[in-house]
Amino acid sequence: MARYDELAGLLGGMDSRPQADPDLSAAAAAAVVHEARLLDAGRFEDWLAGWTSDAVLWVPLSAPTHPGTDQSLLLDDRRRLAERVDWRREPSAWGQHPPSRTTRVVGSVEAWPAPGNGIVTRSTLLVDEFRHGRHQALAGYQIHELVGDGLMRRTKILVVPALGTGVRNPSFLL
Amino acid sequence: MTAIDSHLTHAELDHLVQPHRVHRRIYTDPQIFDVEMTRVFAASWCYVGHESEIPEPGDYRTTTLGRRPVLMTRDRDGAVNVLLNRCTHRGTVLAVEAGGCAKRFVCPYHGWTFAPDGQLVAIPFPADHPVEDRSSLSLGRLETASYRGFVFATLNAEPEPLDCWLGEAREAFDAIVDRHPGGEIAVMGSPQLLEFVGNWKLSWDNAADGLHATFAHESYNTLGEMVDTETVLARDPGSTPMVSKALRNGHMVVDQRPGIPQGPWATMRKVPFREPMETTLVDAGDADLLDLATGSMVNLSLFPNLLFVGNQLLVIEPVAVDRTRLQLWLTSAPGAPAEIDLLRLRVDEDFVNFGTPDDLDMFERVQRGLSIPEMEWIDMSRGLPDDVGAGDDATIHGPITSEAPQRRYLAHYAKLMTNPAPTRAR
Numbered sequence: 001m002a003r004y005d006e007l008a009g010l011l012g013g014m015d016s017r018p019q020a021d022p023d024l025s026a027a028a029a030a031a032v033v034h035e036a037r038l039l040d041a042g043r044f045e046d047w048l049a050g051w052t053s054d055a056v057l058w059v060p061l062s063a064p065t066h067p068g069t070d071q072s073l074l075l076d077d078r079r080r081l082a083e084r085v086d087w088r089r090e091p092s093a094w095g096q097h098p099p100s101r102t103t104r105v106v107g108s109v110e111a112w113p114a115p116g117n118g119i120v121t122r123s124t125l126l127v128d129e130f131r132h133g134r135h136q137a138l139a140g141y142q143i144h145e146l147v148g149d150g151l152m153r154r155t156k157i158l159v160v161p162a163l164g165t166g167v168r169n170p171s172f173l174l
Numbered sequence: 175m176t177a178i179d180s181h182l183t184h185a186e187l188d189h190l191v192q193p194h195r196v197h198r199r200i201y202t203d204p205q206i207f208d209v210e211m212t213r214v215f216a217a218s219w220c221y222v223g224h225e226s227e228i229p230e231p232g233d234y235r236t237t238t239l240g241r242r243p244v245l246m247t248r249d250r251d252g253a254v255n256v257l258l259n260r261c262t263h264r265g266t267v268l269a270v271e272a273g274g275c276a277k278r279f280v281c282p283y284h285g286w287t288f289a290p291d292g293q294l295v296a297i298p299f300p301a302d303h304p305v306e307d308r309s310s311l312s313l314g315r316l317e318t319a320s321y322r323g324f325v326f327a328t329l330n331a332e333p334e335p336l337d338c339w340l341g342e343a344r345e346a347f348d349a350i351v352d353r354h355p356g357g358e359i360a361v362m363g364s365p366q367l368l369e370f371v372g373n374w375k376l377s378w379d380n381a382a383d384g385l386h387a388t389f390a391h392e393s394y395n396t397l398g399e400m401v402d403t404e405t406v407l408a409r410d411p412g413s414t415p416m417v418s419k420a421l422r423n424g425h426m427v428v429d430q431r432p433g434i435p436q437g438p439w440a441t442m443r444k445v446p447f448r449e450p451m452e453t454t455l456v457d458a459g460d461a462d463l464l465d466l467a468t469g470s471m472v473n474l475s476l477f478p479n480l481l482f483v484g485n486q487l488l489v490i491e492p493v494a495v496d497r498t499r500l501q502l503w504l505t506s507a508p509g510a511p512a513e514i515d516l517l518r519l520r521v522d523e524d525f526v527n528f529g530t531p532d533d534l535d536m537f538e539r540v541q542r543g544l545s546i547p548e549m550e551w552i553d554m555s556r557g558l559p560d561d562v563g564a565g566d567d568a569t570i571h572g573p574i575t576s577e578a579p580q581r582r583y584l585a586h587y588a589k590l591m592t593n594p595a596p597t598r599a600r
Contacts, residue, residue, distance in 0.1 A: 076446060090393040093531070163367070171527065
């Protein structure tokens with residue numbers, strides 16, 4: 001499927017990209033940091049509104065990989081993103097009730113122009129999760145494809161190497 | 175009186191595992207956990223991997239068996255071996271990657287070199303080494319046998335043949351494999367790995383627990399209701415014709431098929447990218463294959479470490495008395511149109527994201543509750559008395575609310591713990 005190939009290509013080609021564009025990187029940083037704040041604040045409906053109708057959020061288990069050949073933690077289209085927000089609001093979703101309290105640290109934001117007046121950006125991410133009196137910290141990087149004047153999220157790929165070693169309830173990872 | 179170990183006697187263990195209740199210590203005592211790693215895990219047939227993961231000579235995969243690092247290899251003759259992943263010189267673990275292909279396993283410490291069948295093939299500066307019989311320095315070997323391509327291994331010195339050990343469980347096992355075109359089933363590349371702060375038996379208690387779906391998975395069922403889909407877990411557990419079975423050797427089955435007359439695919443909400451794949455299959459006249467995209471609806475649990483759930487193989491890895499790792503492998507259907515496996519990938523994520531987190535939370539809550547010394551007992555009496563029919567080896571059938579499967583596996587567990595089988599590496 002074309003969209004799957006597009007995702008695999010975006011992930012696989014990231015390390016060979018040239019030095020980033022400074023102005024685009026600044027614009028991308030504002031968007032990516034804003035998203036992190038929405039998630040940390042639990043403003044999931046506002047977060048959902050920032051995705052395009054053809055959006056994909058992909059959290060593979062390793063990189064490089066292809067979403068049609070191996071398991072992922074999740075690969076959501078717009079419909080499942082909305083379900084995810086509904087699920088988190090369900091009082092009986094015990095895996096997130098009480099909810100995780102997260103702190104996201106976003107760094108090393110780089111951005112490049114993408115077809116159709118869009119931006120592709122890569123940033124590093126550290127997420128600390130506190131829940132049930134324990135905390136865990138997971139690090140990785142994220143790739144965003146942002147489109148239009150509002151820099152809506154069309155694609156997000158989140159790569160967390162520790163998923164390959166076993167983590168506790170990762171349902172806070174978005 | 176037979177000592178289980180320095181602090182636990184045979185009679186005490188009988189006290190801890192009773193027909194209607196079990197003691198918190200079997201979930202919380204680190205010394206009992208240590209004994210389990212040999213008397214339960216090393217002495218039983220444990221699932222190690224699937225032959226499809228190592229198709230070529232030299233292919234290997236690493237895992238653990240009762241916390242022991244092990245290697246599953248295919249040697250140059252095409253045979254599958256399960257070996258202890260430990261150099262026979264100083265004890266170095268030889269392979270540290272999840273898997274790969276290697277003609278030789280060369281120990282990085284002093285260069286001892288082993289073939290994929292475990293034979294020691296080279297020692298540096300051999301003139302200095304006094305050992306004449308190198309075969310005595312081969313890698314430790316486990317007794318290995320396969321059923322339908324699934325590889326099991328044991329350190330039991332005199333194991334029951336694998337077919338006999340599976341016994342009545344073969345009926346469900348065959349049903350799971352035979353629904354795949356040509357009886358071909360394979361395992362995809364890498365597993366999801368999830369950990370919880372709890373004892374490994376909590377996942378075992380849960381595997382054939384037909385009642386928890388109504389409560390622990392209420393949120394999953396609500397997501398279905400939002401789009402007018404009755405999930406497989408949304409059935410009234412008190413009236414569904416689904417059947418639970420407690421088999422010999424601790425194996426368990428929950429057969430959900432009688433409760434879903436419209437078939438498995440009808441229980442699934444729409445997963446991402448479903449429409450194009452579904453359309454392709456329907457247009458090709460393969461609409462009846464869509465049920466293959468979701469699970470068999472037969473949950474089979476093979477004690478002590480393999481659960482068949484949906485299209486997943488869930489492998490239970492004990493890490494510590496209060497720490498467990500779950501390996502979630504996804505199976506594929508090589509004989510079916512490609513759309514089936516593409517759908518399976520997205521179906522697989524559905525429960526892992528909206529169901530499994532709730533299970534993990536329950537496991538951790540139970541482990542915390544079991545930390546209270548003054549509250550000793552866990553009730554396991556629902557559905558008593560058990561009708562054992564023709565004898566102790568007969569399968570117990572019951573409604574899915576019965577706790578007979580939990581009672582049965584724990585009785586088997588107690589037998590293994592109090593009548594230890596000798597274990598050894600070959």
